[in-house]
Amino acid sequence: MSDKLNFSVPKTKAKQPFIFPVMVVLQVVILAIILTALTVNLVMPAGTGYLPADAQKELAMKLQKQGLAESAVQAWKDYLAVARVSANERAATWYTIGKIYQEAGLYEQALDSFYRSESVFKREDLKDDLSRRIQDSLEMAGRFAALRYELSDRVGLQEKDAGDEVLAEIGTEKITKADIDKRIDEQVDFVISRYAAYMDKDALTKQREELFKYYSGADGQQRMLTQYIQEELLYRKAREEKLAEDAGTRALLRDQERKVLAEQLLTKKKSDLVNITENDLKAYYEAQKGDYIKAGRQQGFDEVKNDLYAKLIEQKEQEVMQKIVDELMKQYNVVIHTSRLKQDTTGQK
Secondary structure: OOOOOOOOOOOOOOOOOOHHHHHHHHHHHHHHHHHHHHHHHHHHHOOOOOOOOHHHHHHHHHHOOOOOOOHHHHHHHHHHHHHHOOHHHHHHHHHHHHHHHHOOOOOHHHHHHHHHHHHHOOOOOHHHHHHHHHHHHHHHHHOOHHHHHHHHOOOHHHHOOOOOOOOEEEEEEEEHHHHHHHHHHOOOOOOOHHHOOOOOHHHHHHHHHHHHHHHHOOOHHHHHHHHHHHHHHHHHHHHHHHHOOOOHHHHHHHHHHHHHHHHHHHHHHHHHHHHOOOOHHHHHHHHHHOOEOOOOEEEHHHHHHHHHHHHHHHHHHHHHHHHHHHHHHHHHHOOOHHHHHOOOOOOOO
């Protein structure tokens, strides 16, 4: 062992290149880019055109206003995907989607959306309308078994006025005296609607009272109740069998809609244009006196007043109808090619 001291200077270690800090910075930058890309993809999924939430909402509202149901629904769903909305607004949006589906006749999709709205957040301001729309959609979809359970869960909407007597029940649906009275009123209005515009107030009141007495008697109520139940049962079965989706049925419904609307317009126009007074009836009587001789005796005005009224009404209505049709033919530029109609080959004129 040597006793000499070592006075040599230790060798300095070589400096490491400045690589580690640079790598750390690069990794942070790359991670930030990846996160940004992921965020963009999550917030703005493919198919939305990468619209910001506000623009997406504006697009959905515009499509809905234009009545483009399918596009509007997709736009609202895209809005839910891109927007950071509260549960309250999400529930309202699903409710809106459900309304669009319902108005388009897509009742099962409407039900899905309404139930989603309720599941997300129970909004008190939508509670009653949601319940009503769900029940309407179940009925229109022909899902009466489900409707029965729905009504059981939402008994609050089915409560009737205190003391309202229940006359019959179809499952959980109760048919009350008030329901039948309402149908009687509608029937009375229907019967006298043709003459209501031409009758004076006293005559109209008397006629209404007589009709109401006829329909609201024991026999009348029984007939109305029986009719109510029969129609409801047949309607439900038709819905269950999807008859409303049959092409022939849909064509028939469209045809009936045309006829009903045409008749409603004509009734309105007649009531506006036809006005028969007592003096009109007396003048008509004087002109038609020869038609009212019975057993060699001239019948008086009061004896034949009702018959006069009916005939004069018919005459005036024909005149008004022809006037209306002539005006509409000019308005809509109607041309009838008479020469192209199939000729009668029987020799008859």
